[in-house]
Amino acid sequence: MADLQINLAGIKSPNPFWLASAPPTNSGYQVQRAFEAGWGGAVWKTLGDPIINTTSRFAAASFNGKKVAGFNNIELITDRPLEVNLKEIYETKKRFPNHAIIASLMVEPQQEKWHEIVKRVEDIGVDGLELNFGCPHGMAERGMGAASGQVPELVEKQTYWVKEVAKTPVIVKLTPNITDITVTAEAAVRGGADAVSMINTINSLMGVDLDSWNTIPHVAGKGAHGGYCGPAVKPIALNMVGECARNPLIDIPISGIGGISNWKDAAEFILMGATGVQVCTAAMHHGFSIVEDMIDGLNNYLDEKGIASVMDLVGKSVPKYSNWGDLDLNYKVVARINNDVCINCNKCHISCEDTSHQCIDMLVDENGKSYLKVREEDCVGCNLCSIVCPVDGAIDMVEVKQALPSMSWNQRQSRIASFMTERVAK
Amino acid sequence: MSTITGGRISSNLVENFEEIYKGLTMSEAIEEANRCLYCYDAPCIKACPTSIQIPKFIKKIATGNLKGSAKTILESNPLGASCARVCPTEELCEGACVLNHDTKPISIGHLQRHATDWAMKQNKPLFKAGEPNGKTVAIIGSGPAGLSAARELSLLGYNVTIFEANEEAGGLNLYGIVSFRLPQEVVRWEVEQIKMLGVEIRTKTVVGLDITAEEILNQFDRVILAIGMGKVPNLDIEGESLKGVLDAIEVVKRTKIEAPTGELVGKKVAVIGAGNTAIDAATTAVRLGASNVQILYRRTKKEMTAYQFEYDFAKQDGVEFRWLTAPTKILGNEQGEVVGLECVSMSLDETDKDGRRRPVPIQNSEKILDVDAVIKAIGQTKYTKLIEDFGLNHIKGVVDVDSETYQTSQEKVFACGDVIFGNGQGEAMVVTAAEQGKEVAKAIHRTFMLQSEIA
Numbered sequence: 001m002a003d004l005q006i007n008l009a010g011i012k013s014p015n016p017f018w019l020a021s022a023p024p025t026n027s028g029y030q031v032q033r034a035f036e037a038g039w040g041g042a043v044w045k046t047l048g049d050p051i052i053n054t055t056s057r058f059a060a061a062s063f064n065g066k067k068v069a070g071f072n073n074i075e076l077i078t079d080r081p082l083e084v085n086l087k088e089i090y091e092t093k094k095r096f097p098n099h100a101i102i103a104s105l106m107v108e109p110q111q112e113k114w115h116e117i118v119k120r121v122e123d124i125g126v127d128g129l130e131l132n133f134g135c136p137h138g139m140a141e142r143g144m145g146a147a148s149g150q151v152p153e154l155v156e157k158q159t160y161w162v163k164e165v166a167k168t169p170v171i172v173k174l175t176p177n178i179t180d181i182t183v184t185a186e187a188a189v190r191g192g193a194d195a196v197s198m199i200n201t202i203n204s205l206m207g208v209d210l211d212s213w214n215t216i217p218h219v220a221g222k223g224a225h226g227g228y229c230g231p232a233v234k235p236i237a238l239n240m241v242g243e244c245a246r247n248p249l250i251d252i253p254i255s256g257i258g259g260i261s262n263w264k265d266a267a268e269f270i271l272m273g274a275t276g277v278q279v280c281t282a283a284m285h286h287g288f289s290i291v292e293d294m295i296d297g298l299n300n301y302l303d304e305k306g307i308a309s310v311m312d313l314v315g316k317s318v319p320k321y322s323n324w325g326d327l328d329l330n331y332k333v334v335a336r337i338n339n340d341v342c343i344n345c346n347k348c349h350i351s352c353e354d355t356s357h358q359c360i361d362m363l364v365d366e367n368g369k370s371y372l373k374v375r376e377e378d379c380v381g382c383n384l385c386s387i388v389c390p391v392d393g394a395i396d397m398v399e400v401k402q403a404l405p406s407m408s409w410n411q412r413q414s415r416i417a418s419f420m421t422e423r424v425a426k
Numbered sequence: 427m428s429t430i431t432g433g434r435i436s437s438n439l440v441e442n443f444e445e446i447y448k449g450l451t452m453s454e455a456i457e458e459a460n461r462c463l464y465c466y467d468a469p470c471i472k473a474c475p476t477s478i479q480i481p482k483f484i485k486k487i488a489t490g491n492l493k494g495s496a497k498t499i500l501e502s503n504p505l506g507a508s509c510a511r512v513c514p515t516e517e518l519c520e521g522a523c524v525l526n527h528d529t530k531p532i533s534i535g536h537l538q539r540h541a542t543d544w545a546m547k548q549n550k551p552l553f554k555a556g557e558p559n560g561k562t563v564a565i566i567g568s569g570p571a572g573l574s575a576a577r578e579l580s581l582l583g584y585n586v587t588i589f590e591a592n593e594e595a596g597g598l599n600l601y602g603i604v605s606f607r608l609p610q611e612v613v614r615w616e617v618e619q620i621k622m623l624g625v626e627i628r629t630k631t632v633v634g635l636d637i638t639a640e641e642i643l644n645q646f647d648r649v650i651l652a653i654g655m656g657k658v659p660n661l662d663i664e665g666e667s668l669k670g671v672l673d674a675i676e677v678v679k680r681t682k683i684e685a686p687t688g689e690l691v692g693k694k695v696a697v698i699g700a701g702n703t704a705i706d707a708a709t710t711a712v713r714l715g716a717s718n719v720q721i722l723y724r725r726t727k728k729e730m731t732a733y734q735f736e737y738d739f740a741k742q743d744g745v746e747f748r749w750l751t752a753p754t755k756i757l758g759n760e761q762g763e764v765v766g767l768e769c770v771s772m773s774l775d776e777t778d779k780d781g782r783r784r785p786v787p788i789q790n791s792e793k794i795l796d797v798d799a800v801i802k803a804i805g806q807t808k809y810t811k812l813i814e815d816f817g818l819n820h821i822k823g824v825v826d827v828d829s830e831t832y833q834t835s836q837e838k839v840f841a842c843g844d845v846i847f848g849n850g851q852g853e854a855m856v857v858t859a860a861e862q863g864k865e866v867a868k869a870i871h872r873t874f875m876l877q878s879e880i881a
Contacts, residue, residue: 263491287464290485297491300491300493392453
């Protein structure tokens, strides 16, 4: 049994699975049910000046008959009075002293407003604060959430104001609706943040109803962009976590968020530098009990790998994440088709023939049986055939040893440059 | 497994007894697992006699946590690998699946097999015995009920000894279920898992012969009687001792312990009875090379106790059914071999006490069937002597137990499985026996907890 406890910038929790600040953490009743189910922590639904929510609020994307491949919402921060939330945070913390409760906060970008809410929330007893600089809809129109989070100076300044009074660790939650998330992450570091969390939701419009021509979702016939999350956003989030993790200027822990649905997703985020993860959509789709397999699966994985603590897994893949210019140009893989496993759908052939490098031949053997073969000398090792192949094990991407030593684009360019310099010097 | 269809019958008799269904491929399992809705308060769990957390184990297959999946199954049902193969799933979990109302139910049995097959390949202990509590329990019988009780008790820290009359542990699962449905390796693995918890199994030990009931009562703190049932009773008709008159249980058992001998090759076989054992015997006879196999039943298809899928399976094997037909005399030749079976046609009369219509012979309807072998499958006898050795109250060999605690008329002795199978005790399924074993273990544990509370 591996040790699943984490310590994220001083915030301890029995396991790395937290509920993200969102509808599942709206009330004490819900957070306590979540802790009973096994969640290690919860980021309380964002506190601030009460707002009024609309109906309807959510929509989801199905993909080829699978429900909730992506999820979108136009719900705002908490619509309950601050006193009520604080009372329930107090009660929840009292019942679950070892679980992490982090208060998500969002106020207008004014020093006194931040000071006031931080003091009120910390007085009640929380394990940390998360500054919501990410909410992309509604609040952003009022100058808060993503509107703040897209301006590095505002991120830095507001973080600084919070840190002036905060006694507990401060996590800055970043918006992905920005060209380079490391810029705002660096701003958070400069402001004194103890950790960053990412990603918040991505601007999205889920769809248009082909009969009514209404947006999906719509409110009385009108729509506004929402925030996109769920399994579909995972690669976007994972990249942003990786980019921050490998940036030497962002030397604070990362709480990973974005499409995490099971223990494997969580392990990937942890390997890519997250100290823990936050989950929302998967819980909204299936209920709090999904955490049981997250814990069990991660534990079995660590045991199998002989890793004693999940903290030992943090960031193990970060050194493998790099710039394109550092990739070895002399490394080569080619596709190899196992005809005993192949079911002859020919999808590899047509994807290669039409959209890649025309190197998979459709052939017939002496018994009249069809088979597929890769002309390895023409294969560029793009992976496309193995991606479209429906059968596990039918196409292997195999490494072909190269005569030339490894050389990246950057090495090549610097070699050329030094060669040119030498020639000029001569 | 209920959705399997009959295999191809080969002239190589050994091949005929290989497991028919080979299991889901990895892709099939992932696809099917991802189809599960992960219902809350799921009806499949309620329909499972052992309350396996089905959505949970399926979710774990979907996420690649096969160890967790197997543990989830086996936590609730120590015989989860056997049950994945022999449970009448469409009557239980799959029958309750909400997708019956929308698309098609999840293949829960196949998925359960996928996860337990994975665990079998690892062949590592999945559970740890509890801290020893110094109490001893003897279990008579190593069939599903006994094994399940042993597993649960050892998790609770009891020192468990199983007494088994046969060469090997496993009981009905090892000897009584046709190997093309349930191969011996599966049962042996389940037994091994239980042995790894420290349970001692004394095979080839006949209680009443090698050790007396009294000795057991004196040596152990608690005793569980899980002895199942015995041979098929006599038909009580003329000719029953002829060569070629066989006991269905014995016919199946022989195929599980030795290579097929070929004695039924080309033979015409009549099987008497239409329960699940009759189907097993008939399909076994087909696989042993019989040229014609017919099942004789004195009532109609409506009253037969075999499951629909068992019936379908036999039909696919080419077994013929003769309804409203009862044997009256087995005919033999000078060598004492079966050469025919005299039967009489029946009609159904008024409804009997047990709710089934009573069959009555039609006068002058005798006919002779040309058969070379007769297999009896009209139920099983009870081990009444052993029950009485332990001084237990019983009704016609069905041990009297408290319906909640499974305690017998003797305070120290509990009973579960087929030995208590009688009127109103539910269906005689492996999964029921497994659940009863668990319940008995809990009940025994409660008796000690109660004692320590008093102390």
